[in-house]
Amino acid sequence: MLLALCRFAGRRLPRDLTPWGRFTVAAFFWNALPFALFAVAQQSVDSGMTAC
Numbered sequence: 001m002l003l004a005l006c007r008f009a010g011r012r013l014p015r016d017l018t019p020w021g022r023f024t025v026a027a028f029f030w031n032a033l034p035f036a037l038f039a040v041a042q043q044s045v046d047s048g049m050t051a052c
Contacts, residue, residue, distance in 0.1 A: 006013055042050050
């Protein structure tokens with residue numbers, strides 16, 4: 001999707017490793033970590049509370 005959006009906008013993907021490292025850190029903290037914490041939290045909370 002990122003490649004398609006870049007091509008549509010007439011831009012290129014970064015070739016340097018610095019932005020890709022930042023993308024990886026951002027993806028972890030904004031995508032993977034919150035959903036993992038939701039799964040852990042729902043193991044210790046009553047099911048009625050998680051339905052709200």
